[in-house]
Amino acid sequence: MLEVESIHTFYGMSHILFDVSLKIKQGQVVCLLGRNGAGKTTTLRSIMGLVPPIRGRVRLHDEDVTGVAPYRMVRKGLGYVPDDRRIFADLTVGENLAIAARQGPGTEAWDKDKVYELFPPLKPMDARRGGLLSGGEQKMLAIARALMTNPRLLLLDEPTEGLAPLMVKVLGDRIARLKALGLTVLLAEQNLKFTLGLSDYGYIIDNGRIRCQGPVAELMNNEDVRRICGI
Numbered sequence: 001m002l003e004v005e006s007i008h009t010f011y012g013m014s015h016i017l018f019d020v021s022l023k024i025k026q027g028q029v030v031c032l033l034g035r036n037g038a039g040k041t042t043t044l045r046s047i048m049g050l051v052p053p054i055r056g057r058v059r060l061h062d063e064d065v066t067g068v069a070p071y072r073m074v075r076k077g078l079g080y081v082p083d084d085r086r087i088f089a090d091l092t093v094g095e096n097l098a099i100a101a102r103q104g105p106g107t108e109a110w111d112k113d114k115v116y117e118l119f120p121p122l123k124p125m126d127a128r129r130g131g132l133l134s135g136g137e138q139k140m141l142a143i144a145r146a147l148m149t150n151p152r153l154l155l156l157d158e159p160t161e162g163l164a165p166l167m168v169k170v171l172g173d174r175i176a177r178l179k180a181l182g183l184t185v186l187l188a189e190q191n192l193k194f195t196l197g198l199s200d201y202g203y204i205i206d207n208g209r210i211r212c213q214g215p216v217a218e219l220m221n222n223e224d225v226r227r228i229c230g231i
Contacts, residue, residue: 020039097112136171
């Protein structure tokens, strides 16, 4: 479904990603693991077109989409949940969802009723302003809003950051349900146990470079993985 081929990404004069490559097959949950500052967010932003790579290629269903504007990437089926959520604080929960709704290429036909079924706590908050939600509630809303674009591939950046253990467990269950529905997910995280428990395949990034990769079963007991991730 998605192939990132040897991308190099800069912020101004700062070289952040070095020759990063990864592949995601349809229906997989693939994780990108690493410490803070390792390059996870920049990788997702490069894929989404927010920070186009200077060199290398991003391909979606064999189409070269390197540097394509983010709104066009959404139309092509990418949903993006940033690590800082980017909820519209002055809009209600329902308005945050309605503003994102579109007929994307996904097969599940997500609408408000369906995302409220996935995240039941949001339904009674339909008329509550986004800025009044807790961090966990905002995270649920950010994922629900991305689903309203009806994506084929969901990019999740640090979904567990700052969440209480109970909310992390709830979020893991919801991601597992999305996987069961056939949604493809790229999950950037530093929570090793949470991430490997959901994923089929993993990439470990450190200092802007992919250091190792493999099926989850191989990564779980890999000491290099634990060292790079700071476990």
